[in-house]
Amino acid sequence: MMDIQVELYISAKLVLAAFLGGIIGLEREREQQNTGLRTFACICAASCLFVSIAGHLTEDVSAVARMLAAIATGLGFIGAGIIFRDQRNLPKGITTAAGLWTTSAVGMA
Template identity: 40%
Template structure:
């Protein structure tokens, strides 16, 4: 894209604008998919990361062209790019969230890192690589996401934490609600409620027990139905699972 009549260290204003606009478009395409699925880093975030990376790459390549012929100056276009690759991690870390044993945001963090790579590629004039990378990222985020959910829908486990008033037959009551919805209990961990909990000790006259269920269910609707049934039980004090939090008012 650089005019052959110019030095390798020079770029025309048109080429500069084209590269920056292309960075906005490619970053926006990936960000649009993230925004559509309500992830932490969305449309504008991906645009800014891609455009910023492209601008830094352009600066690294052409911003210091006036000093190329200086005797004691050595130009290395990859130095600023290397700082972008290592420094973009703090944005990715901000997109990663942990809820109990469930970690979310890793894919979004990876997409932010990839958008930075796309921006660097566009800024460096590696347009074909940037286009192919954007296409493959969109395939991975959209098409392969649906494929992955279809393949592992019978293998994925869900974890739910339930705090209850310990009562005779409490375990069979909970298990019956899961069984009615065809939910398989893979693992169960039982422990007295910790001292840091607001429900520590006893609620009324009954001791409090903390249960952690690992479940397997192919249909999300079945899980929600079971959660709602369990929450309606008098023995349940609180319940927490992915995208589902319930607390009762305790006298």
């Protein structure tokens, strides 16, 4: 069982991650994109939570590395779902997908 200091530390990291993700998402929202503040805040906080849990459940560095790889892979699938072609057959959503992927990295840090 974790002590209160560890729980407060993880909680502070989650709040900071959600805040930073929200700032990034705010820019996407201002650009009138489908994904915005809430999506980016959730992605950033979830990435932070997964890494924090993995880091506290095991001392095995390879297990944490696998968690990081799984997060990056999962975000790749989400990002691929955001990218589409418009009426002129031009790709749209690439910047948003890259932003989600980068926001996930911010959360993992």
